[in-house]
């Protein structure tokens with residue numbers, strides 16, 4: 001059931017949406033996702049983008065012929081995304097980690113799951129209950145991309161310092177093996193100056 005104050009992790013986003021929307025929209029997919037580009041499919045695939053923000057990534061996949069389910073609990077971002085990146089190949093869902101009720105109810109699996117800049121919004125218990133649900137949505141041979149933000153937490157935001165090691169261990173318990181583990185600095189100049197760094201992970205089924 002949806003919490004009265006919105007999904008955990010969304011604190012601080014709706015209030016700052018007017019400033020954040022142009023920032024997100026200025027991000028270039030190929031720069032943002034350089035570390036994992038080689039893992040993304042070139043044949044038509046089903047993509048699940050969780051915490052999709054204003055839809056930059058969803059739009060990139062849709063423009064390349066993929067069909068995308070984009071999950072975003074912050075109403076302001078969903079509205080901006082639907083307006084800016086309207087596409088018959090993108091379906092928007094008001095859903096959230098760790099429950100992912102609406103996604104799971106579809107009974108669908110995905111070739112790519114994007115968790116870009118979202119996993120560290122969950123507390124330890126939520127990460128523990130969320131991973132089996134996310135892993136169950138990954139198709140055999142599919143790839144799950146996870147990026148974790150480290151460093152100062154923006155005011156009003158709910159964010160935890162989550163390690164790559166913990167995330168890999170949670171994924172391993174679900175039969176997912178790491179195929180990417182790199183540390184990068186932020187591509188946003190203001191965050192770089194503030195000392196924000198990222199861990200970029202990707203996983204595939206171990207079978």
Ligand SMILES: C[S@@+](CC[C@H](N)C(=O)[O-])C[C@H]1O[C@@H](n2cnc3c(N)ncnc32)[C@H](O)[C@@H]1O
Nearest residue numbers: 008009010051052053074096097116117118121
């Ligand atoms: C830092 S933004 C990243 C947006 C986009 N994925 C990107 O890489 O640019 C984090 C996004 O996660 C969303 N979010 C926060 N808590 C969430 C949750 N519990 N479930 C799903 N999305 C969540 C926020 O609303 C926000 O759009």
